[in-house]
Amino acid sequence: MTPIVETQRLSKQYRAETALREVSLAIPPGAVYALVGANGAGKSTFIKLLMNIVQPTAGAATVLGFASTEVAGAVFERIGYVSENQEMPEAMTVGDFLAYVRGFYPTWDRALEADLVERLDLPLKRRLKNLSRGMKMKAALASVLAYRPAFIVLDEPFSGLDPLVRDELIESLRERKGESTILLSSHDLEEVESFATHVGYLQDGRLLFSEELSTLGDRFREVTVVVGDGATLPPNLPETWLTPKLADGVFHFVDSSYDEAAGLRTGRFFPQSVDASVAPMNLRSIFVAIARAGRASAREKAEAAR
Numbered sequence: 001m002t003p004i005v006e007t008q009r010l011s012k013q014y015r016a017e018t019a020l021r022e023v024s025l026a027i028p029p030g031a032v033y034a035l036v037g038a039n040g041a042g043k044s045t046f047i048k049l050l051m052n053i054v055q056p057t058a059g060a061a062t063v064l065g066f067a068s069t070e071v072a073g074a075v076f077e078r079i080g081y082v083s084e085n086q087e088m089p090e091a092m093t094v095g096d097f098l099a100y101v102r103g104f105y106p107t108w109d110r111a112l113e114a115d116l117v118e119r120l121d122l123p124l125k126r127r128l129k130n131l132s133r134g135m136k137m138k139a140a141l142a143s144v145l146a147y148r149p150a151f152i153v154l155d156e157p158f159s160g161l162d163p164l165v166r167d168e169l170i171e172s173l174r175e176r177k178g179e180s181t182i183l184l185s186s187h188d189l190e191e192v193e194s195f196a197t198h199v200g201y202l203q204d205g206r207l208l209f210s211e212e213l214s215t216l217g218d219r220f221r222e223v224t225v226v227v228g229d230g231a232t233l234p235p236n237l238p239e240t241w242l243t244p245k246l247a248d249g250v251f252h253f254v255d256s257s258y259d260e261a262a263g264l265r266t267g268r269f270f271p272q273s274v275d276a277s278v279a280p281m282n283l284r285s286i287f288v289a290i291a292r293a294g295r296a297s298a299r300e301k302a303e304a305a306r
């Protein structure tokens, strides 16, 4: 199946700032793809490149089969994009705003619009400028879901929203699963875990991984091995063992490529081990482990360069 999005070594430089470095990924049809990463990791830049708001310095992307630099007009009618700081015609009422947007989209579904207005509890007579951020986000989302776009793109849709509004937004998006492909950027790993099918992790503009949430959950394990007093850390531990730590006869690490042979590998390094436990990890602990490992390796490199 042709991916909805495909990027090849997509890169963006803003003067001295490299915002995105050679990002290659694919988003298959029907996916709910969550792009995560710390502040400044490049999430918004990636989305803006796909939406043809900024242009790549190098590399390329396709969106719905078109080059990202051609995303405009009729292609854009098939995309529902809500940006982080969505600009809206503030003086309009919610009702007027929806009527205004309706005019641009031949596929606008009036019944779905009415349903969204009711479920998201949108105050049709209130002016946009008098709405809270959460309410505005809901109005923006209704204005893109109502024309049933093939591709929904949301930059930080949940940030700063209370849990109730967040749940309402997620529920409305869940209903689009199957019909639309969704790309969203988020800091909220719990929401991502409950909702996404795929996750891509950006760090300093680099894509550390892009994969299905289920395979990510399968390959990460927190491992604790009781190796006995007096044991020392062997050299050349596998690079896939993140944040290794030995203290008081207990060796602890995060295995980022866990499989059936994992026990054998551990035994090779610690033949004297007496006990071991292996625990699955949630998305949050996986990210913390990756971020810590990244920081430790940056520290090591800096020390080596000194």
Ligand SMILES: Nc1ncnc2c1ncn2[C@@H]1O[C@H](COP(=O)(O)OP(=O)(O)OP(=O)(O)O)[C@@H](O)[C@H]1O
Pocket (backbone or CB within 6 Å): 014, 015, 017, 018, 019, 037, 038, 039, 040, 041, 042, 043, 044, 045, 046
């Ligand atoms: N127009 C711009 N001019 C110069 N630098 C920019 C511009 N836009 C973004 N950057 C820089 O590019 C890097 C990536 O920014 P980006 O907004 O894509 O990150 P982000 O992951 O979306 O961050 P956040 O989670 O805080 O929204 C940052 O270092 C940012 O300062």
